[in-house]
Amino acid sequence: xxxxxxxxxxxxxHQARWNEPIIFELSRKGERGVLVPKAExxxxxxxxxxxxxxxxxxxxxxLPNLPEINQKRVLMHYLRLSQETLGGxxxxxxxxxxxxxxxxxxxxxxxxxxxxxxxxHPLQDKSTVQGILEIIYKTDLMMxxxxxxxYFSFQPGGGSQATMSMASIVRMYHRLRGEEDKRDExxxxxxxxxxxxxxxxxxxxxxxxxxxxxxxxPDYEAFKAAVSERTAAFVVANPEDTGIFNPRIKEFxxxxxxxxxxxxxxxxxxxxxxxxxxxxxxxxxxxxxxLHKSFGTPHGCGGPxxxxxxxIEELRDYLPKPLVEFDGDKYFLDYDLKNSIGKVKSFQGSxxxxxKAYAWIMSLGAEGLYxxxxxxxxxxxxxxxxxxxxxxxxxxxxxxxxxxxxxxYTMEEITKDTGITSGDLARxxxxxxxxIWSSHHPYYIPEPLTLEPTETPSKDDLDEYIKTIHHIFDxxxxxxxxxxxxxHNSTIHQVxxxxxxxxxxxxxxxxxYLRKTKED
Amino acid sequence: MTIRGxxxxxxxPNSNLEVQQEMLREIGLESLxxxxxxxxxxxxxxxxxxxxxxxxxxxxxxxxxxxxxxKNISSNEYINFxxxxxxxxxxxxxCDEINSRAEFLTGYAGEPYNDHGRFQTLxxxxxxxxxxxxxxxxxxxxxxxxxxxxxxxxMASRITRRSEALVVGTICPDRLMIIQNYCDxxxxxxxxxxxxxTGRMDLEDLKKNISNNxxxxxxxxxxxxxxxxxxxxxxxxxxxxxxxxxxxGVDPSSLGVLAPPSHYGADIICGDLQPLGMxxxxxxxxxxxxxxxxxxxxxxxxxxxxxxIAPTIKEGEYGFGDIAYERTSFGxxxxxxxxxxxxxxxxxxxTAGVYLSLMGPKGMYELGENIVQKSLYAIEELSKLKGVxxxxxxxxxxxxxxxxxxxTGKTVEEINEELLxxxxxxxxxxxxxxxxxxxxxxxxxxxxHLKEDIDNLVKAIREIIE
Numbered sequence: 014x015x016x017x018x019x020x021x022x023x024x025x026x027h028q029a030r031w032n033e034p035i036i037f038e039l040s041r042k043g044e045r046g047v048l049v050p051k052a053e054x055x056x057x058x059x060x061x062x063x064x065x066x067x068x069x070x071x072x073x074x075x076l077p078n079l080p081e082i083n084q085k086r087v088l089m090h091y092l093r094l095s096q097e098t099l100g101g102x103x104x105x106x107x108x109x110x111x112x113x114x115x116x117x118x119x120x121x122x123x124x125x126x127x128x129x130x131x132x133x134h135p136l137q138d139k140s141t142v143q144g145i146l147e148i149i150y151k152t153d154l155m156m157x158x159x160x161x162x163x164y165f166s167f168q169p170g171g172g173s174q175a176t177m178s179m180a181s182i183v184r185m186y187h188r189l190r191g192e193e194d195k196r197d198e199x200x201x202x203x204x205x206x207x208x209x210x211x212x213x214x215x216x217x218x219x220x221x222x223x224x225x226x227x228x229x230x231p232d233y234e235a236f237k238a239a240v241s242e243r244t245a246a247f248v249v250a251n252p253e254d255t256g257i258f259n260p261r262i263k264e265f266x267x268x269x270x271x272x273x274x275x276x277x278x279x280x281x282x283x284x285x286x287x288x289x290x291x292x293x294x295x296x297x298x299x300x301x302x303x304l305h306k307s308f309g310t311p312h313g314c315g316g317p318x319x320x321x322x323x324x325i326e327e328l329r330d331y332l333p334k335p336l337v338e339f340d341g342d343k344y345f346l347d348y349d350l351k352n353s354i355g356k357v358k359s360f361q362g363s364x365x366x367x368x369k370a371y372a373w374i375m376s377l378g379a380e381g382l383y384x385x386x387x388x389x390x391x392x393x394x395x396x397x398x399x400x401x402x403x404x405x406x407x408x409x410x411x412x413x414x415x416x417x418x419x420x421x422y423t424m425e426e427i428t429k430d431t432g433i434t435s436g437d438l439a440r441x442x443x444x445x446x447x448x449i450w451s452s453h454h455p456y457y458i459p460e461p462l463t464l465e466p467t468e469t470p471s472k473d474d475l476d477e478y479i480k481t482i483h484h485i486f487d488x489x490x491x492x493x494x495x496x497x498x499x500x501h502n503s504t505i506h507q508v509x510x511x512x513x514x515x516x517x518x519x520x521x522x523x524x525x526y527l528r529k530t531k532e533d
Numbered sequence: 534m535t536i537r538g539x540x541x542x543x544x545x546p547n548s549n550l551e552v553q554q555e556m557l558r559e560i561g562l563e564s565l566x567x568x569x570x571x572x573x574x575x576x577x578x579x580x581x582x583x584x585x586x587x588x589x590x591x592x593x594x595x596x597x598x599x600x601x602x603x604k605n606i607s608s609n610e611y612i613n614f615x616x617x618x619x620x621x622x623x624x625x626x627x628c629d630e631i632n633s634r635a636e637f638l639t640g641y642a643g644e645p646y647n648d649h650g651r652f653q654t655l656x657x658x659x660x661x662x663x664x665x666x667x668x669x670x671x672x673x674x675x676x677x678x679x680x681x682x683x684x685x686x687x688m689a690s691r692i693t694r695r696s697e698a699l700v701v702g703t704i705c706p707d708r709l710m711i712i713q714n715y716c717d718x719x720x721x722x723x724x725x726x727x728x729x730x731t732g733r734m735d736l737e738d739l740k741k742n743i744s745n746n747x748x749x750x751x752x753x754x755x756x757x758x759x760x761x762x763x764x765x766x767x768x769x770x771x772x773x774x775x776x777x778x779x780x781x782g783v784d785p786s787s788l789g790v791l792a793p794p795s796h797y798g799a800d801i802i803c804g805d806l807q808p809l810g811m812x813x814x815x816x817x818x819x820x821x822x823x824x825x826x827x828x829x830x831x832x833x834x835x836x837x838x839x840x841x842i843a844p845t846i847k848e849g850e851y852g853f854g855d856i857a858y859e860r861t862s863f864g865x866x867x868x869x870x871x872x873x874x875x876x877x878x879x880x881x882x883x884t885a886g887v888y889l890s891l892m893g894p895k896g897m898y899e900l901g902e903n904i905v906q907k908s909l910y911a912i913e914e915l916s917k918l919k920g921v922x923x924x925x926x927x928x929x930x931x932x933x934x935x936x937x938x939x940x941t942g943k944t945v946e947e948i949n950e951e952l953l954x955x956x957x958x959x960x961x962x963x964x965x966x967x968x969x970x971x972x973x974x975x976x977x978x979x980x981x982h983l984k985e986d987i988d989n990l991v992k993a994i995r996e997i998i999e
Contacts, residue, residue, distance in 0.1 A: 215867040
């Protein structure tokens with residue numbers, strides 16, 4: 014047998030295509046997926062069927078219209094659907110910029126799937142949960158060192174909930190100073206995450222969005238003009254989603270502090286900064302980290318995650334309660350936070366995610382975290398350099414500004430030359446077993462791509478990614494039809510999205526689909 | 534002092550020095566120090582972070598963390614009667630199998646083409662929960678029940694353009710705190726009284742407080758204190774007569790046997806998915822759902838993603854996509870979006886779908902029947918104890934019930950301390966949350982409890998109080 018030659022430019026990939034029915038279509042009357050325990054005979058003898066004691070208007074008439082499927086068929090269904098999902102473990106996940114999809118070490122999942130974690134009730138006596146409380150407390154100590162903040166709450170379940178919590182603290186802070194009505198504006202920047210505008214807006218603030226100057230940095234003059242006695246806070250990401258770091262950040266935060274506002278740091282893009290720069294030195298009063306991004310815990314198709322929220326000493330009492338504390342002997346829950354915003358998520362947030370983040374940090378230590386930041390940045394600069402060798406692709410604003418952990422690119426020129434958009438690229442790259450996220454709304458940068466390699470890919474992985482993008486760009490100039498008609502090797506063909514925005518036609522569930530597609 | 538990294542770390546392939554040098558050369562840099570030039574010197578840390586030393590092997594890491602976690606006593610080692618928002622149910626093995634599949638576990642916001650499976654599983658989750666609720670639209674999950682309830686009230690406020698919500702006084706105080714923070718400012722929350730004997734909502738108080746500024750009325754079935762609120766239709770009428778929206782919270786594990794709130798007038802239903810195939814995880818697996826009718830005025834007020842089914846260009850093929858994406862904060866709206874959307878608890882939605890597929894209609898019915906029978910048995914047996922009333926409320930319940938210890942001469946705290954010594958987690962002490970109930974505890978009985986567990990509990994309490 015001849016050896017296989019591995020010098021192809023791109024991967025020969027085809028995703029699983031099972032043509033798997035919708036779960037309801039698998040139903041066969043009488044089949045069971047699992048048997049559930051029944052009440053023992055002695056109990057039934059004593060209390061009867063129990064249900065007849067429930068008033069008839071509170072009882073369900075007939076059974077819910079769930080499918081009836083045997084266990085193997087349920088398993089086969091979901092395993093097939095898992096094969097039709099390109100998780101971070103399966104592909105070179107660089108195209109999901111702003112989300113820091115890195116390797117999630119398997120050992121951390123194993124540790125967290127132990128009964129000593131999974132079978133803990135949140136209201137158990139504190140003496141029986143000393144282990145998990147110790148983990149939360151020790152993670153808090155490490156977060157303090159990484160950020161320079163003084164206390165952390167792990168209650169928020171993700172970054173957007175942490176942003177909302179920061180905005181809640183801002184409101185409570187000014188309320189208790191009698192300035193709630195006066196301070197009704199929050200300033201953010203255009204390339205901060207959409208939730209940095211949306212969550213403070215929910216908390217009733219007028220949002221002022223600062224655009225960028227010609228260097229891609231938040232316009233300092235516009236910012237200065239926006240700061241006033243009405244400013245409640247500044248909510249910002251740095252580096253922003255463009256990957257550009259604002260070197261004047263301290264001047265920004267100083268202005269806000271002087272004006273009596275609070276500085277809130279969205280650290281969703283913290284991966285390139287570990288051990289290099291911190292929230293405290295940049296003048297922030299609060300910050301949060303996404304443990305499911307920067308700290309290597311899995312994203313779970315969109316949660317559960319954790320938005321670890323840190324504050325300076327003066328704001329400790331505003332945090333959601335309770336906090337985990339240690340009296341030198343025992344770990345306990347401290348509810349005594351007199352200015353607390355109350356609660357933002359049930360119980361202690363997502364402790365299993367905190368446990369995985371703890372394991373991740375303990376696998377790396379200070380040296381490893383520094384290495385993460387350096388290699389994530391190295392990988393990013395390498396990727397930018399190699400991708401920009403291709404005509405028609407560029408990064409907006411000053412090209413020679415060193416991006417940190419990711420970059421937002423623009424395909425504007427290729428689109429002009431060939432008609433191929435970033436949405437087209439997102440479909441075509443699927444044919445090579447990769448993914449590009451198409452959502453960077455609003456499109457301030459035309460035809461955007463946001464690529465974030467993180468420290469996870471090897472040089473070989475990066476080179477494969479670069480070759481694949483270049484291959485598709487070649488196609489754009491030589492054979493654009495193949496891109497227009499993509500994907501070709503996916504589970505499905507192009508979706509006809511016209512019905513999704515039409516109330517007469519949209520089908521959010523199977524029952525609605527059956528109703529709306531019924532033939533008369 | 535130069536900070537030096539950790540070389541050749543298994544999670545960081547390019548920490549390999551040779552490869553690193555090659556990459557640096559190719560991009561025209563000399564060393565890793567040449568990176569981060571955009572960060573001003575005064576912001577740069579000049580010394581290494583003061584963190585514990587990293588473990589040098591996976592084995593040492595595992596051993597150390599297991600040693601810490603072994604200080605916990607799990608609810609499988611002791612008999613657990615705690616509920617109050619997080620419930621111990623049996624999790625079928627297939628749920629764990631799918632929940633831990635790497636493709637789902639490490640998936641994120643892929644497109645319909647590379648993540649067809651993720652879109653389909655979430656569409657199916659929405660569809661399965663819709664059947665359980667007998668409603669049309671279900672969202673991709675929120676953070677938890679409290680978040681789902683808070684968002685439901687905000688949705689109602691936007692639909693009615695009113696700024697007040699009336700919430701039943703028996704609500705879980707922690708859930709109330711979350712709702713209050715989320716609705717502040719914009720929607721004022723007022724509590725409605727309840728009947729101290731039955732727990733039911735005080736309809737006179739509701740009538741007194743409802744006004745043309747009421748956006749929504751909210752109650753739960755079963756209530757936080759376990760009993761059933763059987764006045765759904767009356768509450769619905771009072772609510773709708775004033776042009777307000779009825780929001781009902783529900784425990785989905787009850788719906789194999791109990792009428793879904795859509796049958797007594799709920800416009801929006803919310804609740805928690807945790808009972809549907811999720812381990813307790815010290816409260817870390819709570820996951821909220823919101824459900825409405827398929828009407829534009831409701832659908833357009835969801836802040837969450839809604840995955841809908843759509844045709845592809847190939848006849849006979851299903852695809853999926855976001856319904857009305859532009860209404861979310863991911864769309865073009867940012868600060869004008871409906872609340873906000875981000876990472877919440879999608880994996881738990883997928884898992885709930887697996888659970889409902891396995892259980893089917895019969896499984897959900899048997900689960901409900903089992904829980905009702907066992908909790909009735911527990912109430913009857915506890916009532917045989919001197920000074921104990923198995924159920925404080927003169928009203929039937931589901932899964933949870935308030936046990937009255939006021940006439941035992943002992944506090945709940947004392948009883949729970951002694952139960953702990955006997956290897957039992959007693960019910961949640963309500964004396965702080967509901968001081969008017971005195972020494973009462975909220976007990977939870979599910980399908981995981983065998984007769985011998987309940988008998989052991991009763992025997993243990995007898996020894997403590999008699």
